[in-house]
Amino acid sequence: MIFYGKKITYGRLKELIHRFATGLADQGVEKGDTVALYLLNCPQYVIAYFAALKLGAKVTPISPVYTSKEVKHQLEDSEAETVICQDILYDNVKKTGLDLDRVILTSISEYLPALKKWFGKSTMAKAYGGMHLPSPEEIKEAGLLSFQDLIQKYPPKPPQVAIDPAKDIAVLPYTGGTTGLPKAAVLTHRNMIALQAQVLSFWPLMKKARKWAWPFCLSSTSMDRWS
């Protein structure tokens, strides 16, 4: 995986996924729970997505352009107890007024190369000039968790969770907001595996490109990123 020049091998990616999964499990995330991803295009999306699935949790990806009202609908409807959130988007989660079990913050700069991290700060400050970043006091008071703290604190030893591909739900992308509020498309693990098999059948070149493991990150907000 390459993010603005920063390269992460699949071996390292697996380690990051397992570390984060271990951290999520220690924070109480279990099979059947819903984990919401309210993130921009960044490695944390991939890490969090597969870490949640590793625990048998369901992932519901929330569009980063959603307002707090839209975020609230999806969090309530999907019964998400956990949100993994870009720091600059936290305000919209806070405004929902929901009592979530855990909110995990991450910054876009965490996986940028050193130089781009420096440039990235000024670019992001311009792009998200009106956004409010939570202060250290606010983070402490609200009990917000840090994505990187979990990655660094926990070993890559997540609990082994039995998953039935045919029955267990993997992803809850929300869709179809033209005639009302968006609704979840309920996708099992087998649905996601079948999707990958279909993509590979029509796109044999992807086998050689080694990007082929990742068309799973399918959602109303991420289809264009990873497929």
Add this chain to the structure above:
Amino acid sequence: MDTKQAYLSKPWLKYYPEGVPEAPQIPDLSVPELIDRLADKYAVRRR
């Protein structure tokens, strides 16, 4: 041929590129099982 018969004859198959199967094989795996396998297989390879 009525609509139902036309559907059952799967007319779209003739537009599939050569080598594309009518129905792909779907492995009986969960997503994390497949991801772990692939990550191990390509653990250290770079472009």
